[in-house]
Amino acid sequence: MKIVGVDIGGTNIKSALVVNGRVKGLKVIPTYSNRGPEGSIAQIIKAIEPLIKEGEGIGIGIAGLIDSKLGVVRTSPNLKGWNGIPLVKILTRKFRMPVKIINDVDAICLGEWYYGVARGYKNVFLFTIGTGVGGAAICEGKLVLGANGYAGELGHTIINFNGPKCACGNYGCLERYVGARYIVRYARRLIKKRASRLSRYKELSPAIIAQEAKRGDTVAKQVFARVGFYLGIGITNIIALFDPDLIVISGGISRAGRVLFTPIRKTVQQRLLGEKFRHYKIVASSLGDEAGILGASLLFNKKVCPA
């Protein structure tokens, strides 16, 4: 089947035709989320239109709490005003073609599971780190959607009930410690006090900090030691609850390598109940930016996706 795969984030919309697991005609355009649902839907249509001629269906991964059964975006922290938008209905009418939607991280997880690093594993937890922190679980060879379709929200699990306020309104969420802006904020605080190559940059990003950490900058390494610790706490909780054999870290900083993975692994080893009796691996994702599109195309494969 030839499927139009779409990955809708707060910043960009990626789209492509997926044929036999290959991404063809990849297109990246802005989401214009500041223009509200109408403006973004116009962009989504623009992203899909040139691919539609060859497509037999449209599969979409989109950030937020998604009701896959009803085809509705309930709410989305990065898409302002998207409350109860019936996206499937809108696009089916427009394109007269079957449309399916799912949470963006669920799509990435399906992609990595079917085509990427998680291939062959039966129990997987994948999470993405970027502006936000998302997660998705596969248990016994099946994507866990949950009763409402909102399972896997790792970013808003609490790792410190006394912790600082998160953008979601809650306190001490994992995202409040490892979301991109908090990583940058921590680095900025450190370079006020200590010499660092990071001071040369006008704008800091987790990717830049990772790069300098790899080059040996002490401050950048300290930032990642701390990020790794927090992620290690989150992963400890995930392993205690889901007992996966594979944990996949996706998103920009997953490419940071040892500066990130060493503190993560150390924390899990110190914190996880029965660690020595468990077989598990923590790895970086392998498909990069195409995982979401590939995964979205799998929404039409009933063996792979229960949604």
Next chain:
Amino acid sequence: MKIVGVDIGGTNIKSALVVNGRVKGLKVIPTYSNRGPEGSIAQIIKAIEPLIKEGEGIGIGIAGLIDSKLGVVRTSPNLKGWNGIPLVKILTRKFRMPVKIINDVDAICLGEWYYGVARGYKNVFLFTIGTGVGGAAICEGKLVLGANGYAGELGHTIINFNGPKCACGNYGCLERYVGARYIVRYARRLIKKRASRLSRYKELSPAIIAQEAKRGDTVAKQVFARVGFYLGIGITNIIALFDPDLIVISGGISRAGRVLFTPIRKTVQQRLLGEKFRHYKIVASSLGDEAGILGASLLFNKKVCPA
């Protein structure tokens, strides 16, 4: 099928013959966990022996990290010295009958799901509060065992990475806040400073504190408000990750009623991402002490138990 159902805890072994979901000839004897595996295995045999004549199989729920596939108890916090004990092999040799084992909370969860309050739900998380805090999940109508069989360890998920040390060696585990001894310790600290009916008791227990809270004792109510807050944090994390439609609280204090459930519900409402978009219920278990035996008998029902 007539199954001998056995529920092995750190204090007692409960056993009975289960016929068509009915518990017959319930027997409760001490585990003698201080006598080590040999002493406790002698007790387990004693618990099973009188029931064996009518039984066609033996199903066992036992506290700890259990490898159901190999039939081995990997380790158990409440059964000293049980490291790598091949319980299935030992009992199969003794009784010449099929034997299956599973984690005790998994068994309780199966029991409540098939015979109790969780009947008909497809996505359930059950947890037990007693000396320890255990958990088990059902996703899309299937018990989640995980890659190693150790899924659902809610008690040792971290709700405060800066928190106090737990008996497991980790810091800030949920169990460190709501395990029986910590509830009692907190109550003792409060009654040193304030007048309370709890001061009349020589020995305190969560059950006594619950009883006095129901009667209106302010200190006892404060204890449960705090326990409810911590459990609310744990449940918030569970709902964010598993998105169940039913959360079942099992164990002694689950019968505390509103003094416990009101602060739990309030905390979840305040803390959970997208709370108003989720359908979920938090309820007390319904089968009481028989849930574990009933669930253990279901180990021979392949439709119900994947182990």
